[in-house]
Amino acid sequence: MANSSHAAKQDHKAEAAPHKAAVLELKKLCFFYGTQQSLFDVNLTFHRGQVTALMGPSGCGKSTLIRSINRIYELYPNQRAAGEVLFHGANVLEPGIDVNDLRLKIGMVFQKPTPFPMTIFENVAFGLKRHYKMTPAEIEERVEWALTKSALWSEVKDKLHKAGTALSGGQQQRLCIARTVALKPEVLLLDEPTSALDPLSTVKIEELVRELRQDFTIILVSHNVNQARRISDETVFMEAGRVVEVRKTSELFGSPKDQRTKIFIESF
Amino acid sequence: MQISINISAGPSISARRIKDWVFSALCFLAAVFGIGVLALILYCLLKLGLPGLSLSLFTESTPPPSVEGGGLANAIVGTLIITGIAMAIAAPVGILIATMLVEFPGKGKLAALVRFFNDVLLSAPSILVGLFTYAFMVRTLGHFSGLAGSVALAFIAIPMVVRTAEGVLALLPVQVREAAVALGIPRWKVTVLIIWRAAAGGIVTAILLATARITGETAPLLFTALSNNFFTGNPMQPMANLPVVMFNYALSPYENWQNLAWAGAILITVSILGLSVVARIFFRTR
């Protein structure tokens, strides 16, 4: 099932390549922590095969925005989203949606690496075993594929059965990316995946994001201007829960239209 | 150097030193007192209990009055069975309640209520628990039984398991929970396969500590399991157990019974000590 949908996806991409297809569309998205509103009428479109960077000062609502896309905020009873999040045209904020299926298609990697208390292999196989009926051989193959994609295979192939928590911070983060990538989601939400890492691990993960762009729609939160410039195709600049400017990355950094964007970029 | 001299200069320097010294001395004395009492208890226990220790303790059942020899086999087995059944009830119930409190608190009102009742139960005198179990179980069934003793002990163990396990579960980083949920895995599977697994060491500790605590409980068993001079493995009958046998024998006029009571005291102390040490090791290695 997974394989066929993956193949279909690639075919689809081939024909849609010239004008990139819109995968996700946010319409008038608002978000509330209790009574406090943190997003105000956000309208955005995310395209297949692109990395979109969300950039803006701390507390502007970047994490809140991507957390409403996979409805992870629902873990907390007082958090609420309103408006529309259209995934292939269907509003995922509707009550009838199967959230587990949604989260299978829209994967998320967090700021802090969060290996599960099990071996490296099991960490990656964990989601696979819950979602797909795969033979042990297929699982092994997929785990290797995901670890290779995440630029971790060569470092861990001899210790797949050691604890995931025994890896370095940067390796753990790549393990978390592998764990998500293994499910072959369509969209990858990355919330400051490098902010807890050293420069070398950061470079590895940035390369990885550029590499993964071919297969996924990627939304990357970063409050590091240089990182957004380095790896994104499109950049969204946000402030105080509102989108200020959305442009192709090269244009936005070359000639920011909005004064606030300009000041933010120049402060780096 | 200069700065520190400036700060500590002034008339209060010696006064503060003396206060420091007095305070340290008080802490030290308190520690010595605590350890001293413990040492005294252990000394009495060993002095009076060691002569009674022998292999027959484990092979023979409690003797009739003024008969020499005999052992505690029926009481040891009884205690193992009663405690085992009690923990077989208390561990799953306690873990499920703790899981509900941490993982599925909803809007928090029910959780607050459960937490409140748990705290009440935690501080309830054990004799009350025994009396309660007597009223609803022994009287209903019409006879004392080992099972009633297990139920009474379970009531004492449950709030302990809940309290400790809740603390352990709450310590797990929320990010692990979020990461698992973000993979599209249903909440209950996340709980069972990841949360419980991550907290396994702490949960085992919670169970061991609760077991240690109920091993020496006497009052609830007086009302429920009572005792039995004969060996039985049937929890539907009254059952001998170490605390009640100790209680009866220590107060008796027969020297042989008194020796057995002290030997039983050593057994209980050693097993509680053992459980606590194992619990500690478990908690450290995780």
Ligand SMILES: Nc1ncnc2c1ncn2[C@@H]1O[C@H](COP(=O)(O)OP(=O)(O)OP(=O)(O)O)[C@@H](O)[C@H]1O
């Ligand atoms: N759990 C919460 N409860 C209440 N308010 C929250 C919560 N999480 C975030 N907020 C508020 O929502 C706003 C947006 O927060 P968010 O975490 O999305 O910012 P961010 O852009 O990701 O910031 P950072 O760069 O620091 O990660 C902030 O004003 C914050 O105070």
Ligand SMILES: [Mg+2]
């Ligand atoms: Mg954030």
